[in-house]
Amino acid sequence: MTPILEITNVTRRFAGLVAVNDVSFTLKQGEILGVIGPNGAGKTTLVSLISGTLPPTLGDIAFEGHSIVKLPAYQRARLGIGRTFQIMRPFPGLSVLDNVAVGALFGHGGGESELAKAREQAREQLRFVGLEKFSDQRADELGGPSRKRLELAKALAMQPKVLLCDEVMAGLNHVEIDEVIDVLKRVRERGISILVIEHVIKAIKSLSDRLLVLHHGEKIADGEPDTVLSNPQVVEAYLGRKRA
Numbered sequence: 480m481t482p483i484l485e486i487t488n489v490t491r492r493f494a495g496l497v498a499v500n501d502v503s504f505t506l507k508q509g510e511i512l513g514v515i516g517p518n519g520a521g522k523t524t525l526v527s528l529i530s531g532t533l534p535p536t537l538g539d540i541a542f543e544g545h546s547i548v549k550l551p552a553y554q555r556a557r558l559g560i561g562r563t564f565q566i567m568r569p570f571p572g573l574s575v576l577d578n579v580a581v582g583a584l585f586g587h588g589g590g591e592s593e594l595a596k597a598r599e600q601a602r603e604q605l606r607f608v609g610l611e612k613f614s615d616q617r618a619d620e621l622g623g624p625s626r627k628r629l630e631l632a633k634a635l636a637m638q639p640k641v642l643l644c645d646e647v648m649a650g651l652n653h654v655e656i657d658e659v660i661d662v663l664k665r666v667r668e669r670g671i672s673i674l675v676i677e678h679v680i681k682a683i684k685s686l687s688d689r690l691l692v693l694h695h696g697e698k699i700a701d702g703e704p705d706t707v708l709s710n711p712q713v714v715e716a717y718l719g720r721k722r723a
């Protein structure tokens with residue numbers, strides 16, 4: 480079966496710095512792939528390269544077997560690539576409901592053409608992530624944990640086939656992390672493939688089918704979570720440093 484995403488020899492340079500260095504991997508249909516690595520390893524850059532907010536310097540990215548590397552971000556979103564942002568950016572003057580409705584209006588397949596339908600779709604996503612009771616509140620008045628859920632609801636309203644999650648658990652407590660894990664597992668049950676960047680090892684281990692490790696922009700491991708986490712190079716590069 481063709482992988483839903485195929486990243487081939489992708490490199491991204493910023494002036495003298497190589498943020499992502501010749502990285503290749505696939506995301507299979509219906510898979511949850513965890514991406515870990517120390518600060519500055521290139522994780523967010525990788526998500527930006529896939530979603531199209533940054534072009535790669537070299538390499539190719541294919542979605543459902545077709546190269547998307549020349550497409551702008553909005554076209555990739557319409558094909559079915561949704562993402563959350565590490566730095567959350569709700570539209571400040573809009574309600575929680577309308578923040579999500581914007582995603583529904585512009586999402587996969589061109590989105591809902593009418594606002595009423597978009598709001599209905601937004602309501603469904605807010606129910607799904609457990610934020611329905613905040614629907615009429617202004618988005619910029621939400622607390623941190625709820626903003627993380629809002630990011631997820633916004634991305635889901637675009638009806639993606641692939642969801643790219645950039646640290647949706649950062650700053651959450653254990654209970655909130657378990658709730659987000661539950662939401663992401665239910666997202667996968669809907670048939671959506673997920674690439675998730677996370678620093679919380681316990682969370683990403685319980686969530687992911689496979690783990691990929693980046694270090695200084697290079698892929699240093701890719702495989703079954705227990706095997707990857709006991710790889711000496713990974714322990715040295717990531718876990719060792721984190722404990723220090």
Ligand SMILES: Nc1ncnc2c1ncn2[C@@H]1O[C@H](COP(=O)(O)OP(=O)(O)OP(=O)(O)O)[C@@H](O)[C@H]1O
Nearest residue numbers: 493496497498516517518519520521522523524525
């Ligand atoms: N727009 C940019 N211009 C210049 N350098 C950048 C830019 N974006 C990222 N970088 C650099 O690229 C490297 C990789 O950054 P990136 O944000 O992808 O890492 P990360 O693994 O997501 O880190 P963190 O875990 O801290 O979020 C870093 O050295 C960063 O400073």
